[in-house]
Amino acid sequence: MPAETIFYYRKLGQNSLFPGAHMSRVAGSGQLFKQHQSLINMPDPRHIDLRASLLDPFSRFQVKTFQQLSRLDVFLLADLSASMRFVGAYDKRQALVDCLLSVAQSAHAMHDRFGFVGWGQGIDASFLMAPASLQQGRVSAMAEQLLSTRLTGQGDNILHVHRYLPQHSALVFLLSDFHMSLDKIKQQMQGLSAHTVVPLVLWDNIEQGNLPAWGLVKFSDMEQGQTRTLFMRPKLRQKIKQAFAQRRQQLQQCFRTFGCEPLFIEQGYRAELLSQYFLQHGSRYAL
DSSP states (O other): OOGGGOOOOOOOOBOOOSEEEEEEEEEESOSEEEEEEETTTSOOGGGBOHHHHHHOTTOOOEEEEEEEEEOOEEEEEEEOSGGGGOBSSSBHHHHHHHHHHHHHHHHHHTTOEEEEEEESSSEEEEEEEEEEESOOHHHHHHHHHHHHSOOOSOGGGGGGGGGGSOSSOOEEEEEEOOOSOHHHHHHHHHHTTTSEEEEEEEOOTTTTTOOOSSEEEEEEETTTTEEEEEEEOHHHHHHHHHHHHHHHHHHHHHHHHTTOOOEEEOSOOOHHHHHHHHHHHGGGGOO
């Protein structure tokens, strides 16, 4: 996989006992000094600090403790409903696959476990990698299968996705066009409250009002299987643009209520978008 498909994310402070590449709240065998503790509380004479012990007013032996480098689970939860078949300025399905390969490779580069849950008509076992693991062999096969599978169903099945995640905190990328009710999104975010969520909103400029000023335009609701033809005019085009702008604000407010910032992907997936995202919002993901 080309290097430009990899991004790097800042890690949460984890309680994981498994070694990895990032800072943990757990004291362990890392190299970064954490704090001093008395020999009674931390019976490890190998790390006795003589200078700190001499300065202790109660004449207690002081032991250096270090932050353990830990590993966490990284999940991509992906919308596989019919609306993800949309092809406009870019192919949403291809963007989904590019994101899958990128997140999996990035997790592997950070020695993290990767998992995937796709939802559409339901939860298809063919697109389920849970629990997360260090094995990367299945990801490429799943990506190829996604490109050839007919995506069906509605995005409302998002409500069941959180059941496949671990009880402990994970880093979760939630990818969808979010063409569903805000109530459904809020219910899902409540189900994901134990995790750190990065919402990835796949939109397309053609969907958002990149429309002609005049002429007949056919609109398709892929999830409902309905098509409607409208006579486009400047006033209607402006109304559509305003509706998308309002929807953007609603999604931002919805996700911010749960402490996360959505990333709108409007010209296809690129790994540098996530790199910039974590640089800009990294404080949200480094406790």
